[in-house]
Amino acid sequence: MKRAFALATVWVLASACGGEAAPAKSAAEAAPEADAPAADAAAPASDGNDEKSAAAAAEEAWAGEGEAKAAPAPEAGGKAETRTMDVIAQVVKENRKPVRDCFEKAKKELPDLKGDMVIHFVVDPEGKVKKAELNQERSTLKSSAVVDCAVKVIQGIKFPPSSRGMDTTVNYPFNLN
Numbered sequence: 001m002k003r004a005f006a007l008a009t010v011w012v013l014a015s016a017c018g019g020e021a022a023p024a025k026s027a028a029e030a031a032p033e034a035d036a037p038a039a040d041a042a043a044p045a046s047d048g049n050d051e052k053s054a055a056a057a058a059e060e061a062w063a064g065e066g067e068a069k070a071a072p073a074p075e076a077g078g079k080a081e082t083r084t085m086d087v088i089a090q091v092v093k094e095n096r097k098p099v100r101d102c103f104e105k106a107k108k109e110l111p112d113l114k115g116d117m118v119i120h121f122v123v124d125p126e127g128k129v130k131k132a133e134l135n136q137e138r139s140t141l142k143s144s145a146v147v148d149c150a151v152k153v154i155q156g157i158k159f160p161p162s163s164r165g166m167d168t169t170v171n172y173p174f175n176l177n
Contacts, residue, residue: 082163085170088123092172095157102149103176114177115141119154123168127159135171150174 121132132154
């Protein structure tokens with residue numbers, strides 16, 4: 001029951017934020033929970049031919065689990081989002097050379113410069129970056145020369161429009177070592 005509630009909560013939060021919910025994991029894929037007996041975590045994996053294991057797994061499933069896993073995720077407004085995180089990551093990867101150039105330029109003056117820089121940005125429904133800034137909490141590289149330059153690069157990228165007419169919030173990491 002706890003697992004069903006947790007999965008439902010994650011799905012509702014992901015849907016409410018305009019993101020895509022990750023497919024629910026089966027009991028075999030899910031990490032062992034803290035309140036699960038140790039014997040369950042150490043049980044050998046079934047090869048799929050063991051009828052007793054299949055029956056035991058069916059008994060552990062919550063009511064309607066099979067139907068819920070087989071049903072496609074609901075879509076807002078009847079449309080699936082085409083501007084996914086994978087699409088955004090690909091666009092940023094195609095434009096990462098200018099960010100690397102920002103880093104290399106600053107490194108000439110600060111030879112020990114290195115770290116991770118996470119840029120937080122929001123893409124509007126048309127694909128324009130309307131806000132970009134350094135995620136202070138997740139970044140170890142905070143050189144203003146690199147950050148300001150990288151933010152300008154991100155702001156200049158044109159992303160595909162949202163098929164659902166929604167903003168997309170992204171935290172994109174750059175490993176600059």
